[in-house]
Amino acid sequence: MAQFRYLRYFTKRYPLTVTGAVIIFLVVMVSLAAPLVSPHNPYTLNLTDRLKPPGSIYLLGTDELGRDILSRIIYGARLSLLAGVGIVGIAGLFGIVIGSVSGLLGGKVDQAVMRLMDIMLAFPSLVLALALSAALGANFRNSILAIAIVKIPVYVRLVRGQALSIKERQFVKAAQTFGAPKVWIISRHIIPNCLAPVVVQATLGIGEAILIAATLSFIGLGAQPPAAEWGAMVSMGRIYLLDQWWYASFPGIAIFITVIGFNLFGDGVRDMLDPRFRN
Amino acid sequence: MEPLLKISDLHVGFLNYAGVARVLNGIDLELFPGEFLGLVGESGSGKSLTANAVLGLLPARSAVISKGSIMFEGKELIGRSEKEFQGLRGKKISMVFQEPMNALNPSYKIGKQMVEILKLHKGLSNKEAKAEAVRWLTQVHIQNPEKVVKEYPYELSGGMRQRVLLAMALSCGSQLLLADEPTTALDVTIQAQILRLMKETADQLGTSVLLITHDLAVVAQTCQRVAVMYCGNIVEIGPVTKVLHEPCHPYTKALLKALPNPDHSETELQSIPGSVPNLLTPPAGCRFHPRCDLVEKTCMELRPQLTTVSENHYVACWREEDHV
Numbered sequence: 317m318a319q320f321r322y323l324r325y326f327t328k329r330y331p332l333t334v335t336g337a338v339i340i341f342l343v344v345m346v347s348l349a350a351p352l353v354s355p356h357n358p359y360t361l362n363l364t365d366r367l368k369p370p371g372s373i374y375l376l377g378t379d380e381l382g383r384d385i386l387s388r389i390i391y392g393a394r395l396s397l398l399a400g401v402g403i404v405g406i407a408g409l410f411g412i413v414i415g416s417v418s419g420l421l422g423g424k425v426d427q428a429v430m431r432l433m434d435i436m437l438a439f440p441s442l443v444l445a446l447a448l449s450a451a452l453g454a455n456f457r458n459s460i461l462a463i464a465i466v467k468i469p470v471y472v473r474l475v476r477g478q479a480l481s482i483k484e485r486q487f488v489k490a491a492q493t494f495g496a497p498k499v500w501i502i503s504r505h506i507i508p509n510c511l512a513p514v515v516v517q518a519t520l521g522i523g524e525a526i527l528i529a530a531t532l533s534f535i536g537l538g539a540q541p542p543a544a545e546w547g548a549m550v551s552m553g554r555i556y557l558l559d560q561w562w563y564a565s566f567p568g569i570a571i572f573i574t575v576i577g578f579n580l581f582g583d584g585v586r587d588m589l590d591p592r593f594r595n
Numbered sequence: 596m597e598p599l600l601k602i603s604d605l606h607v608g609f610l611n612y613a614g615v616a617r618v619l620n621g622i623d624l625e626l627f628p629g630e631f632l633g634l635v636g637e638s639g640s641g642k643s644l645t646a647n648a649v650l651g652l653l654p655a656r657s658a659v660i661s662k663g664s665i666m667f668e669g670k671e672l673i674g675r676s677e678k679e680f681q682g683l684r685g686k687k688i689s690m691v692f693q694e695p696m697n698a699l700n701p702s703y704k705i706g707k708q709m710v711e712i713l714k715l716h717k718g719l720s721n722k723e724a725k726a727e728a729v730r731w732l733t734q735v736h737i738q739n740p741e742k743v744v745k746e747y748p749y750e751l752s753g754g755m756r757q758r759v760l761l762a763m764a765l766s767c768g769s770q771l772l773l774a775d776e777p778t779t780a781l782d783v784t785i786q787a788q789i790l791r792l793m794k795e796t797a798d799q800l801g802t803s804v805l806l807i808t809h810d811l812a813v814v815a816q817t818c819q820r821v822a823v824m825y826c827g828n829i830v831e832i833g834p835v836t837k838v839l840h841e842p843c844h845p846y847t848k849a850l851l852k853a854l855p856n857p858d859h860s861e862t863e864l865q866s867i868p869g870s871v872p873n874l875l876t877p878p879a880g881c882r883f884h885p886r887c888d889l890v891e892k893t894c895m896e897l898r899p900q901l902t903t904v905s906e907n908h909y910v911a912c913w914r915e916e917d918h919v
Contacts, residue, residue, distance in 0.1 A: 423656065486697035493650055493773075494685035494712050494763065504711070508702040 333584025339577025347393035356384035358391040358544045367560045377562040379552065385562065388544035389570045395545045396574060399460050399529035400522040406464035408518050411471020416506045418472065419479025420498065430476070433469035441466045445528060449537045456545070459538035463528050467521065474517055478510030485509075512589050520582030523575040530571050546571045597669065598625040599803050600649065600771055605663030607641075607648060607827075616874040618644055620827040620882070621663070623901060626771070626803050631794070633814035633835065634807045635850075636824030639871055642807045645824075646773040649805075650688060651680035667771070686716040689764035693776040695756035699748035706744025709763055716767040731762040735792060754785035758792065765796060772797060772804045778813060790817050811854060815839055820907070823847045826872060826882040829901065833908030843910040845887045881913065889914040 327334045346353060355375065362382030370377045376386040418429040436444065449462035482488060488505050496505075530547030532538035539545035541552075546567040553564030607619035619641045626632050634642050647653055649665055651672065665672040667688065672680075692698045700708060709728035713719050719727060725744070732740035735758040748756060757777060764772055774793065778786040794817050797804050806818060814821050815835060822832040823844065831844040842848045849867045869886035872878055878885050884894040893913045901909040 486692055486694055487700045489652075490690070490692060490698040490760070491700070492652055492684065493690040495681045495683070495715065496685075496711075497681055500711075504703070505700050509700070 330584050330587075332580045333587075336577045336580030336582070336584060339573060340581055343393050343397065343574050343577065346390055347397050350390050350394060354384075354387035354390040356387045358383060358387040359542055367556065367563070369560070370562055376566045377560070379549070379563055380556065385549070385566055388549060389546065389567055391544040392546045392549065392567065392570065393574070395456065395539060395543065396526050396530065396571070399456075399463075400526040400574075400578065402460045403464045403467060403525035403529065404518045404521045406461070407467035407521070408471050408514060410464075410468045412475050412507055412510075412514060414468070415472040415475025416479045416502050416510070419476040420483055420502055420506060422480075426476070429472070433472050436466070436469045437473075439466075442528060442531060445532060446535065446537060449532055454537045454540065456533075456539040456543065459529060459532045463525060463532070467525065470521070471514065471517065474513055475510055478513060479506050482506050482509050516582065516586040516589055519578065519585050523578035523582065526571065526578070527575050596627050598666075599628045599630075599668065600624070600626040600805070601664075601666040602645070602649070603664050603666075605645070605648065605665065606661045607644060607653065608659050608661055609657050610659060611657065611875075614875050615659070617877060618827050618874055619648070620877070621898075622824075622827075622829055624822060624829065624832070626805055628770070628803055629798070629801045630820065631797070631804045631806060631818040633818035633821035634805060634824060635809055635811060635814055635821060637809060637871065639826075639874075640824040641827040642809075642824055643775050646690065646775055646805060646807060649771075649773060650684055650690060651675065651677070652684075685712055685764070685769070686767045687769055688771045688773065689767075689769040690773040690775060691757070691760050691764050691777045694780045695753050695760055695777075696780065698760055699756055701748055703747070704744065705746055705748065705751070705759055709744070709759070709766065712763055713766055727766065728762075731766045732759070734796065735759070735762045737762075753781050754789060757781065757785075757789050761789075761793060761796065765800060765802065768800075770802060772802050773807070774804055775807045776809070777806075779808070779810070786813070787816075793817070811839065811851065823850070826877065827874065828882055828911065830883065830912065831908075831910045832901065833904075833910075837905065837908045843904050843908070843915050844883075844912050845889055845914070846883050849886075881911075 360383065362378070365374065365378050365382040367380055368374050368378040374384050374386070376389065378384055379388070414429060418426045445463045445466045448465055449459045452458035452462055483506065488501060491501055491505055529538055530545070530550070533545045533547030534551040536551065539548050541548065549567035550564045553560070553567065556563045602622050602624040605619055605622040606617065608615040608617050622641070622645055624645070634645065636642050644653070648660065649667070649672065653660070660673055663673070699705070706725065706728055709731065710721065710724040713724040713727050714721070728744055729740045732743055737743055737755060737758055743751070743755070751759065777793065778789050781789060790813060793804065806814070808814060818835050820833060821835050821838050822829050823838065823846065824830070825846050831838055831842065831847045838847060839851065842851055852865045853867065855864055867886055872882065872885065880896045881887070881894045881899050884890045887894065891914065897913070899911040899913050901911045902915065904910050904915060
C-alpha cells in the first residue's frame with residue numbers, strides 16, 4: 317500500500333518521467349513477448365495481400381510483400397532495443413575504463429587519449445558511424461559496433477572529468493596511504509563514484525543510439541532485409557509514401573515513441589540525480 | 596635507542612612556472628619507537644608535506660626531493676619504487692587525516708573497506724578479515740561493531756569515522772602512524788576522546804605517532820616531544836614541557852603568546868606581525884628574520900642550525916644564547 321501511495325505521488329510529481337518509464341516498460345514487454353503478441357509471422361510473405369491498408373486483419377496494413385506491418389514493428393522493437401542498449405553498453409564500458417585510467421594517470425597518457433577523443437568528436441557522429449560501418453561491412457552487428465565506437469568519446473570525456481575531481485578527494489588519498497595499488501583505486505574508488513552521471517548520460521543516450529541505428533538501416537548500412545528493423549522499414553516504405561502512407565509512417569511512429577520514451581526517462585533520471593533540482 | 600624514523604637534511608621543492616618553491620629546507624627529525632612527537636607550525640609550513648614525503652606520496656610531477664634522507668627502520672626510503680612504497684603504506688606506515696568525513700569511500704560499507712586492507716596486507720581470508728575488522732572496531736571502542744561493519748560511511752558521525760580510520764590505519768600492524776591534524780574537524784569533546792583513544796591504542800601496540808597539528812593544547816596533552824616548524828625549517832625541537840614552558844625560539848614564543856588565555860579574556864589576542872614569506876623567494880639567512888624582534892645582521896645572512904640548549908632541546912636561532 318505504501319508503495320502504491322509513493323507511486324501515485326511520484327506520478328504526480330514527475331508525470332513526464334513516469335510517461336517515459338511506462339513507454340520503455342511497454343516496449344520492453346512487447347519485444348520480450350513478441351511471439352505471443354504479434355498477430356502474424358513477421359517474415360511470412362503473403363503476395364495476395366500486398367500493400368493492404370490498415371484494417372481488421374492487418375491492423376497497421378501490410379508491406380509490398382504482404383507481410384504484416386504491426387508484427388514487423390513488434391519484432392523490430394527487439395532490434396531497436398538491442399541496438400540502443402548495445403551501443404550505450406559498449407560505448408559506456410569502454411568510456412568508463414579509458415576515461416578513468418586517463419583521468420587518474422594524467423600527463424602524457426591523458427593528453428594522448430584526450431586528443432584522440434577530440435579528433436573523433438570533431439567528425440559529425442553520423443558521418444563517422446557511416447564510414448566505420450561501411451568499412452566494417454554492412455550488417456546490423458557492425459552498425460552497432462560502429463555507432464558504439466563513435467559514442468565512446470562522449471563517455472571518456474564525462475568519466476575523465478569525474479575521475480579528475482574524484483582523485484583529489486580525501487578517500488582516494490586515504491586509499492593511497494593504505495597502500496592500495498592503482499588498479500584498485502580505479503576499480504573501487506574512481507569508477508563506483510563516477511557512475512551517477514554516466515547512468516544519466518546512458519539513459520539519455522539510448523534514444524539517440526536507437527535513432528542513429530535506424531538511420532544507418534535507413535541508408536542501407538544497418539540491418540539487411542528481410543530483418544524487421546524500423547529504420548529499414550521506413551526506408552522501404554519511403555517509395556510508397558504517397559499512395560501507401562502506412563508503410564513508412566507506422567515504423568516511423570514506433571521510432572518516435574520509443575526515442576521519446578527514453579529521452580523523457582533520461583531527463584527525469586538526470587533531474588533526480590542532480591541535487592540542484594531536488595527539494 | 597635506534598630511531599624508528601630518521602629524517603635528515605630533507606629538502607623538497609615544488610616546480611612551478613615561476614621557479615622552485617623551496618617548501619622543505621633541510622628538515623632533521625628523529626622519531627623513536629613508541630614515541631608521540633608533535634609537529635606544529637602554521638599552515639604552509641611544511642608539516643603535511645613532511646608526512647607525505649615519508650609515505651612517498653609527493654606529487655610526482657611537481658615535487659622534487661633535492662637532498663636529504665628518510666630512514667625508516669634503518670632503511671632508506673627515498674628513491675624506492677612505487678611498488679615498494681605500496682607494500683609499506685598501510686602495513687608499516689599509516690596515516691590518518693584531518694577530515695574523517697571524506698576519508699572513507701562513500702560507495703562501500705565500512706566492513707568491506709576494512710576487509711580489503713586486511714586482505715591486501717595480511718593475506719587473510721574473507722572470513723578471517725571480517726572477524727579481524729570487528730575486533731578492531733571493538734578495539735577503538737565502537738559500540739555494536741557487527742552492525743557498523745554493515746553500514747555506509749554516511750551513516751556514521753565524524754568521531755566514529757575517525758575511529759574507523761584509526762582502526763584501519765593500525766589494523767595491519769603499522770609501527771608508525773602519521774596523524775595529520777586528526778582532530779581539527781571534530782568538536783572539542785570528540786577531539787579529547789579521539790586523542791585519548793589514539794594515545795591508548797598506540798601505547799598498547801607500541802606504535803610511534805607523528806602528530807601534525809597547529810593546536811598546542813593537543814600537543815601538550817599527548818606528546819612527549821614537539822617540533823616547531825616555520826617555513827620549511829624546524830626551528831625548535833625538544834621535550835613538550837621544555838618547549839612549551841621555556842621556549843627558546845622567538846617564533847615559538849610568539850606562537851605561545853598568540854594563544855587565547857582564559858585568565859585575561861579582555862586583553863586582545865597577540866598576533867605575529869608580518870606574514871609567511873613567499874617560498875619562491877624566501878628570505879636569506881634565518882627565514883623568520885623579517886618578522887623577528889631580535890633580528891640582527893647574522894640573521895639576515897646565515898641560516899642558523901639546530902643547537903643544543905639543554906638535554907634533548909634544540910633550537911635554530913642565532914640569538915638563542917641571549918634570551919635563555
